[in-house]
Amino acid sequence: MVSRPRTDRSPVSHRAVVVPPPWLGHALRAQRGPVPWSAVVRGALAAGPLLAAALAVGQASLGVVAAIAAMLAGINDRPGSRRSAVTRLGVPAVVGAAGLVVGTYAGQSLGAVALSVVLLVLGTLAGCVSAVGPVASSAATQLLVAAAVGAGMPLPESGWQRGLVYLAGAGWLLLLRLALPTPGALAGDFRFDGERAAVARVYDTIADLLDAVGGGDAVARRTALTAALDQAQDALAGPRLRRYAASAAERRLHAQYAAALPLAEAATALAWSAEAVDARAPEALRRLAAAVRGATHTGPLPAPHRSAPALRALDDALLAAAQAFDRGDGGVPHTRGAGPAGAFRTAFGAGGREYGFRVGLSFGAGAAVAQWLHHAQWYGAHTHWYWLPVTAVFLVKPDLGPLVSRVLCRAAGTVLGALVFAALAVVPPGPAGLVAVVTVCGALLPVATRHFAALTAVVTVLVLALVMAGGEPQASTGRIGETLLACVIVLVVGHLPVPLPGDRGGNVRARLATAAEAAQSYLAHVLSGADDRARRWGLRREAYRTLAEARATIALTAAELPALARHAHGAEQAVALLERLVDTVTACAVHLDDTGGLTPRHTRQIDAVLERLAVHQQKAGLVLPPFVLPVPLPERAVTAG
Incomplete structure (x- = not known):
């Protein structure tokens, strides 16, 4: 049979494609990738076995604290190297242990009003520090979560004992991360x-x-x-891994x-x-x-043709790479960080202040409302008032997606997790059953982190199991109620205007300004004719990295409801222009290495991008650091080819 083309002219019907708004679309998306089996194994060996060991010696409360620490460390147990895991897991654990100690003594010595004020101030400072980077954000989160747990969870141990057990729980997972090999990755060390x-x-x-x-x-x-x-x-x-020599x-x-x-x-x-x-x-x-x-060794490497400056640079770089691979020796690579002064400026700049305001108000308001309801005995005899501020902390974190998306996922995940645990609790599982539930949830955490609703569901089941393991009755209903109340608080606080007008949309503007400064530093270094290539590569890395961070922040803000999304207006195009500028400067650097000068194409591109950036700034109302070019540019003095 021979297929023939259609000759009819009948109109083709098209189904209308319904595109959800960004804030809803984010809630429906999940990260994809292979299952991190090594992290799954670590999760199964962390919280559950710690709880089992504590129950075996009659110290259920200590087992609960250790399991909570292991759970929070498990949330931070993301793919990466063992070296980075020491900081990524260790720093938040130490800060969380300090928060647990502070919260315990504050809860024992302060009244409800004073405690709420202390938690509000602590939340504001922690929110500011969160703007410094991912590790700082994780540390600030654990500080607030542990402080609320210490202040509200009825445990017989003193504050310093709780802090030590918390460190032991998180340290156990870190030890597993350092000691266990990754399957299929046993080549070399x-x-x-x-x-x-x-x-x-x-x-x-x-x-x-x-x-x-x-x-x-x-x-x-x-x-x-x-x-x-x-x-x-x-x-x-x-x-x-070695103290004095690599x-x-x-x-x-x-x-x-x-x-x-x-x-x-x-x-x-x-x-x-x-x-x-x-x-x-x-x-x-x-x-x-x-x-x-x-x-292994590289063996012979095929070389590209050396017909243009960039191709000659690629060939030279391949030759240098082959030699470096053979020697196997190199200096310490460029690292980030502007020191304490730079971290302070980031934390208490416009972006840090805005985030600190929202975190502090959400955390403090959650604690105040929860304690008022607790003392009014609206929830009966068994009230876990600390759940409300703890939930607010996770909800207010922009790391986990747009605000409305976080709220929807948190509510759905909590309801699902509470219903699952309520079904499990129809037949009381007993200590062994609770340990099994905690073990399974610990193993699921590395996979559940791909979607906030799934993570919330797993954490809800795990926390409810720990509550029962600590000797308290099943509390699924209270968990749902306080989560929904926290969602309302964070939604309201998230859309409040910040006290200082200059702080509105501060995170977007701060990221964009940092990226522009890094691009300007790279541009000035390359066009100055400096021959320090190591510094040039470090500046190039910083420029591209800050641009990537700015783009991620802008995309997150653009997916909010219109009241917040408007702060990202025009910022994405500004980042695209800055990226084009850095690309052009990179091409200039390679050409300068080869010929000592630039072509008119290079300088025209730089001038054009800077002109478009200036026009766009004016239209979008953005304020970026000024870009200063050396006069004359290298091409004008050297080459016209």
């Missing part, structure tokens, strides 16, 4: 499997960018390269990461200029990735 995977991913994404040169996917591939470099930078930034494996990884920076620079320049790249270059990059992943 298994302690560095996360670092090897992160560095290998950098080489793979450079190869992907070279494949996309001249095509429509080049911008997306360059964005993926930025993300891969960020992850590798974080993976190598943790504490050394091991051979660490030095090799540092050398391999450092060798990727000029390769990434050359690939970005090629994508900017759309220079043709033959298939040999991506093949060489993938061989390097395989060598990193398997801790």
Whole structure:
């Protein structure tokens, strides 16, 4: 049978595609990826066994505290290296233990009004500090959660005992993270499997960018390269496993990461200029990735043609990478951080103040309302008033998505988790059954973190099981009621105008200003003719990284309800222009290395991007740091080709 084309002219019907608003669409999306089986195993070996050991020796209350600490550490147990896990899990645990001690003594010595004021002030400071970065945000969250638990949970132990047990619970999970090998990653020293995977991913994404040169996917591939470099930078930034000198494996990884920076620079320049790249270059990059992943030698590497400055830079970088892989030695890679002064400026700048205001007010109001209801005995004899401020802390965190999305997911997840536990509690499970429930929930945590509703459901079941293990009756109804009340409080506080008008939309403006400053520093360094390439690569990394952080913050704000989303107006286009500027400066750097000057195309592009950025700032009402160019530019004095 021969198929024939249709010759009728009847209209084709199209189904209307219903696109949900951004705040709802975010609630319906979940992250995807392979199951992190190693994290699942760690979760199963953490909270449940700790609770079982405590019950076996008749110390149920201590087991509950240790299991809570392990649960919170499990939420932070994300993919990455062992080095970064020390900071990612350890710092929040230490801060959380301090919060538990402070909350315990404050709850024992202060009345309801004074305690609410203390928690409000603590929440405001913790909210400001959260703006510094992901680890600071996790630490501030654990500080507030532990402070509320310490103030409200009836436990026989003193504050310092609770703090030590909390540290032991979180430390147990950290010990598992450091000691257990990752399945399938035993090549070389298994302690560095996360670092090897992160560095290998950098080489793979450079190869992907070279494949996309001249095509429509080049911008997306360059964005993926930025993300891969960020992850590798974080993976190598943790504490050394040896105190005074890096091991051979660490030095090799540092050398391999450092060798990727000029390769990434050359690939970005090629994508900017759309220079043709033959298939040999991506093949060489993938061989390097395989060598990193398997801790093996690279073997012979195919070289690209040296027909243009960016291609010559790529060839030189490949040769340098091969030598670095053979030597296996390199210095400490560029690390982030402007020191205490920079962290202070971030925490108490416009973005930090705005977030601190909302966290403090939500946390303090939650504590005040909960204690008022508790003393009014609206919930009966068994009231867990600390649930309300604890829920408010998680709801007010922008790390977990837009505000309305967080509220919807929290409400749905709590109801689902409470119903599941209520069904389990129809037949009282007994101590062994509760330990089993906590163990299963601990194993599910690494997978549940992909969606806030799923995470909430798992945490709800786990917390209700711990409440029963501590000797209190089943409390599913109270959990639902206080969660819904916290949702209302956070929704109201989230849409209140901040006290200082300059702080409105402060997080978006602060991120955008930081990215613009980093772009200006990179631009000034390259066009000054300085020959410090290590500093240039560090400035380039910081520029792209701050731009990625700004883009993420803007996307999150744009997905809010209109009252909050308006603060992101015009910011996304400004980030796109800044990214184009940094791409152009990268191409300039490569061309200057090869010829000592720039072409009119380079300078025209810089002038055009800066002009468009200035016009856009005026239209969108944005205020960015001024960009200053050296006069004359290198091309005007050196080359016109």
